[in-house]
Amino acid sequence: MSGTALWAAVLAGSLGCYLLKLAGLSVPAAWVEQPWVARIVDFVPAALLAALVAVQAVTSGHDLVLDGRLVGLAVAALALALRAPFIVVLVLAGAAGALVHVLTG
Amino acid sequence: MDTRRFSLAGVSSPTRTAVLRDAVGLGLAVGLYGVAFGAAADAAGLNTWQAMTMSLLMFTGASQFALVGVLGAGGSALAAVGSALLLGTRNTVYGVRLVPLLKPHGLRRFGTAHWVIDETTALSLAAPDREMSRLAFLASGATIYLLWNATTVVGSLGAAALGGTAQAALDAVVPAAFLALLWPRLRRSFPEAAVQRRVALGGAVVALALTPFVPPGVQVIAAVIAVALAGRPRRAS
Numbered sequence: 491m492s493g494t495a496l497w498a499a500v501l502a503g504s505l506g507c508y509l510l511k512l513a514g515l516s517v518p519a520a521w522v523e524q525p526w527v528a529r530i531v532d533f534v535p536a537a538l539l540a541a542l543v544a545v546q547a548v549t550s551g552h553d554l555v556l557d558g559r560l561v562g563l564a565v566a567a568l569a570l571a572l573r574a575p576f577i578v579v580l581v582l583a584g585a586a587g588a589l590v591h592v593l594t595g
Numbered sequence: 596m597d598t599r600r601f602s603l604a605g606v607s608s609p610t611r612t613a614v615l616r617d618a619v620g621l622g623l624a625v626g627l628y629g630v631a632f633g634a635a636a637d638a639a640g641l642n643t644w645q646a647m648t649m650s651l652l653m654f655t656g657a658s659q660f661a662l663v664g665v666l667g668a669g670g671s672a673l674a675a676v677g678s679a680l681l682l683g684t685r686n687t688v689y690g691v692r693l694v695p696l697l698k699p700h701g702l703r704r705f706g707t708a709h710w711v712i713d714e715t716t717a718l719s720l721a722a723p724d725r726e727m728s729r730l731a732f733l734a735s736g737a738t739i740y741l742l743w744n745a746t747t748v749v750g751s752l753g754a755a756a757l758g759g760t761a762q763a764a765l766d767a768v769v770p771a772a773f774l775a776l777l778w779p780r781l782r783r784s785f786p787e788a789a790v791q792r793r794v795a796l797g798g799a800v801v802a803l804a805l806t807p808f809v810p811p812g813v814q815v816i817a818a819v820i821a822v823a824l825a826g827r828p829r830r831a832s
Contacts, residue, residue: 491640491666491672493642495672496640496641496645496666496672497645498672499662499666499672499675499676500641500645500648500649500652500653500662501648501652502672502676503649503653503658503662503675503676503679503680504648504649504652504653505652506676506679506680506683507653507654507655507658507679507680507683507686508652508653508708508709510680510683510684510686510687511655511683511686511687511689511690511708511709511711512690512704512705512708513687513690514686514687514688514689514690514691514693514694514708514711515690515691515693515694515699515704515707515708515711516690516704517691519691519694522687522688522690522691523688523691527684527687527688528688529823530681530684530823531684531685531687531688532786532787533790533791533794533822533823534681534682534684534819534823535657535682535685535777535780536777536780536781536791536792536794536795536798537794537795537797537798537818537819537822537823538661538678538681538682538798538815538818538819539657539661539773539776539777539780539795539798540777540794540795540796540797540798540799540802540818541798541799541801541802541814541815541818541819542660542661542664542665542668542678542770542773542802542815543770543773543774543777543799544798544799544800544802544803545664545668545802545803545806545814545815546664546667546668546769546770546773547770548803549668549803549806549811551669551811552806552807552808552811553806553807554803554806554807557763557766558763558766558767559766559767559769559770561767562764562766562767562768562770562771563767563770563771563774565771566770566771566774566775567774570774570775570778576624576627576628576775577627579771579775580631580768580771580772580775583767583768583770583771584764584765584767584768584771585764586767587763587764587765587766587767587768588760588761588763588764588767590763590767591759591760591763591764592760595759595760
C-alpha cells in the first residue's frame with residue numbers, strides 16, 4: 491500500500507474516532523441508548539477481536555499458514571489463563587515465535 | 596514517587612490521593628500496550644510518524660490495533676478504517692455516561708472528547724462524587740495520553756530495528772496482543788460471557804473460512820457483519 495493510502499487511513503480513522511467520541515458528549519442520550527447501539531457496543535468487539543486474532547495468527551494473504559505465530563498464541567492463551575500480566579504474555583508469545591523460527595529456520 | 600503523590604494531593608483527603616494513585620497506576624500499565632501498538636504498527640508497514648499520528652489523534656487503543664491489524668493482514672484502507680470505527684462506537688456510549696459527571700460545556704467539550712476511552716470512563720464512573728470524577732478523568736487521561744504516545748514511539752522504533760528471528764518474535768506478539776484485548780470479554784465474570792464466547796468463536800471461524808475467497812482484510816469486517824446478522828444474541832436473565 492502506498493504511503494498516501496496509509497496516511498489517508500490514519501487520518502480518516504483518527505477523525506472518525508474523534509467524532510464518535512465527540513458525538514457521545516454532544517447528542518441527546520436517548521439517541522445513543524438504543525438497543526441496537528447497545529448490541530453493537532456489547533458484541534462487535536468480541537467478533538472483531540477474535541477475527542483479528544485468527545487472521546493474524548494463521549493466515550498470510552489468501553492462505554492458511556501454520557508457523558510460530560500459532561505456537562505463540564497458544565502460549566499466550568495459557569499465560570492469560572494463569573492471569574499473567576500483559577507484558578509477560580507478550581514476551582512469552584514472542585519467545586515462542588522466535589524459538590519456532592530458530593528450530594524450523 | 597511518594598513525594599509527588601502527596602504534593603499533588605495537597606492538603607485534601609485520602610480519597611483524592613487514592614483517585615490519583617489509581618489513575619497514575621492504570622496509566623503506567625496501559626503505557627505498556629503502547630509499546631505493543633508501536634510494534635504492531637511497524638509490522639503492518641506504518642512508519643513511526645504514522646504510528647505517532649495515530650496515538651496522538653486517534654487515541655483509542657482497540658481501534659488503533661484494529662486499524663493496523665487489518666492493514667497488516669493485507670486489507671484495504673477502507674476495511675482498516677471501518678474496523679477502527681466499529682470499535683470506536685464504544686466511546687460514543689461512554690461519552691453519554693460521562694456527560695452528567697463531567698458536564699463539559701462550550702469549547703471544553705472538544706478537549707474532553709479526545710480523552711473519552713475505556714480507562715478514563717471506568718475510573719470516572721468509579722469515583723465517589725463529581726469532583727473526584729473530574730479529577731480521575733483528567734489524571735488518568737493525562738497520564739495515559741503522555742505514556743501511550745511515548746511508548747508508541749519506543750515500540751515503533753524498536754520494532755523497526757529488529758532482524759529475522761526478532762521479526763518472527765514480533766509476528767507472534769501481534770496476535771497475542773489481540774488475544775489479550777479479547778480475553779477479559781471471555782472470562783466468566785464478564786456480562787453475558789457465554790454469548791461473548793459464541794460471538795468470538797463465530798467471528799474467528801467466519802474470518803478463517805472467508806480468507807481464501809475475499810480480499811485480505813475484508814474477511815475481518817465480513818466476520819463481524821455475519822455474526823451481527825446471525826441473530827439477536829439472547830439476553831441472559
